[in-house]
Amino acid sequence: MLIGKKPDIASSEITPKSLWLDRRRFITGAAALGIGVALPREAANAGTLKFTKSPLSTKGEELTSLKDVTGYNNFYEFGTDKSDPAAYAGAMKTRPWTVEISGEVRKPVTLDIEDILKIAPIEERIYRHRCVEAWSMVVPWNGFSLSALINRVEPTSKAKFVEFTSLADSKTMPGLLLPYLDWPYREGLRMDEAMHPLTTLVVGLYGETLKNQNGAPLRLVVPWKYGFKGAKSIVRIRFLERQPATAWNTANPSEFGFYSNVNPEVDHPRWTQAKERRIGDFFRRPTLMFNGYGEQVASLYRGMDLKTFF
Amino acid sequence: MTEKNRRILWLAVFIGCMLPAADLLRRLFTGDLGADPVETLIRATGDWTIKLLVAGLLLTPLTRILRNPLPVRFRRMIGLYAFFYVCIHLTLYLAVDQGLDIHAIVKDVLKRPYITFGMMAFLLLVPLAITSTRKMVARLGPKRWRQLHRAVYVAASFGAVHYYLLVKLDITWPLIYGAILTTALGWRMWQAMPLHKTLRAGA
Structure with a gap:
């Protein structure tokens, strides 16, 4: 109660x-x-995290204020307005919390959030965060590479994709009444994307444990992809042989691709992705290929037509 | 209603329509427009444009249904306020969102259906705003003026389509505006139909 x-x-x-x-x-x-x-x-x-600074952090970017990072969110389980998550997510219970890890792994396990926090040292990772709606932030996330968790459960050779499922609790999530997305929210990555060091399991930001509106207690952050690829409030991680159906891609396959890599040259069918408004700025700035992480991740997509696999 | 009360009502509506703009201005200067003030301003002014257009279009049916000429007397003011808000909306888009980059704007208008519809709606509203004075009514003649001003239905519909096309998922409001517009237009077409006129004459 x-x-x-x-x-x-x-x-x-x-x-x-x-x-x-x-x-x-x-x-x-x-x-x-x-x-x-x-x-x-x-x-x-309680609420403060001990962390080290990650060498993977993006340099030379001004951080978006904590107020904006925690007050301007897309988390449709709590409503479609940017202020809805901050207003309503408080009702979500994030303890006790377990994450089921299953599918094509040798060691399927259900982990308590407290154990997940101990899988690897918590780091601060400053990443650009680019929303598919053409706005962006710079967030000092706290977490560790998803690969640390993946290595622990030993995926089999059949594991080609990873699927992330978010909590869907109709008692605390008024947005589940919206019929537009097929709840629970699901996202997915190809195995090599999931294993990439930049791909981060996030448990906090600004040195504090995640607030509910940011996807507490555990979320994914994939800095070279549009924000919606980062599933929030994860309750299940499943390893699959085939590409999983994901929430936005299912809702509108022509507008939200499975890959959804940040790409200024591939516009959303209805609006341009060439520019973005950094929260706090007045005018738009050019969007960077792979959100500026091309040096680290472009090789994952060598030989792929990014216009087809958007 | 006495002439004095009518004037008070007129003033109340005049000030009422100004309030959203005043509130946005207040929020702009107190830093209360949220994380993305430009987006908030563009959304809010667009929203008030379509609200006022839809409200303005309901005044004629309301006058006829109530058999009271009062509502229709506010039509011009509401319409001009809609134009006022769409001007701010468009200016913000051109100057801030696109940074007056003519090349980007032209590309946007041609390539993005929601921008195309929005721009067409605006262009349709311009002659209506220009011909909104009593002098222009007299110059055009009431019949031609009325014909011209029926374009407001097209403009409002384009506005609703513009809104519908830019929403990512929750299309509730665009659909509500669309439904009201369709009803208002349907009602007026039914009123204009010879069958209806015959029925009314017979009754």
């Missing part, structure tokens, strides 16, 4: 963000001065 449930920590006891940021700055500063400060093993506050 949600009504009357007392939070574990009174909000008065939570350290304000400005204070813990100061604390972090102090620690960083102390480290720079060569003073040995032992970082606590566990984060002092």
Whole structure:
């Protein structure tokens, strides 16, 4: 029951963000001065994550504000308005949470979210995030490469694709009444895409555990693809021999391809993908091929006609 | 209704139609337009354009059904307000969204059906706005003026199609506007039909 449930920590006891940021700055500063400060093993506050900075982070980009990252979301399970997820996702229960990992693997398993958090060290990965609607953000995600989880369950040689299924709970998700997508939300990747180091299982952003509107407690981020490829609030990861049916592709195959790599040269049938508006900017900027990650990922698609396999 | 009350009502509608613009302006200066202010402004002004167009088209049937000339007296004002909002809508698209890049705009208009429909709707509204004065009614003659101004049905329909085509999934509102427009147009066509006129004359 949600009504009357007392939070574990009174909000008065939570350290304000400005204070813990100061604390972090102090620690960083102390480290720079060569003073040995032992970082606590566990984060002092629930909600804060201990992480290292990933070398995979995108450099030279200004971060989108936490307010915009957590207030401007597409998460249709909670409604189609950008402000709906922040308004309604709070009702979703993210503990206890398990993820079923099944299909073409030698070690099928159902993992508790707490165990998933321990699979690999949490990193901060700053990625550009490009929505198919032609807006973009820069987000400091916290998570680790999906490959760490995949290696653990040992896919068989038959595993050619990975399917991600999101939670579909009609009690807490008013958007499920919308008939436009075939719930539960499903997304998928080809095996080599899933194994690519940039492909990230995300558990937090801005150093805090994921907020519900961003896909808590576990979501996928594939920075060279349009945002909708990153399934939120994942409850099942299945390894398949055939390409899975995915939510948007099923809803409108001519508009939302299975691959959906960011590509300024392949327009959405109804609008251009050549430009995007970075949240916070006034004017649009050119969209980069593979969202600027071509150097790392273009080889995955060598010999493929990206206009056909959009 | 007394002349004084009529004036008060006129003023109330005049101010009422201005409120959405005033509110957007307030939100613009207080930073309350959300993460993507340009998108919010373009959406909101487009939304008010079609709302006012649809509302304006309901005034004639309302006048006839109520047998009261009051609603139709607001038709011009509502129509001009629709034009006011579409001008902001279009300006934002041309100047901010496309950065006045003529090449990109022409390509967009020709290639994107929703832009094509939107642009056609706007172009249809221009002569209607120009000929909205009493002088122009007199110059054109009431009959020709009425014929010309029937184009507003086409403009509003193009507006609804424009809206329908850009929505990613939730087409509820475009369909609602479409249904209202179809009903209003159907009603007027039925009114204009000889059969209806005969029936009414007989009754």
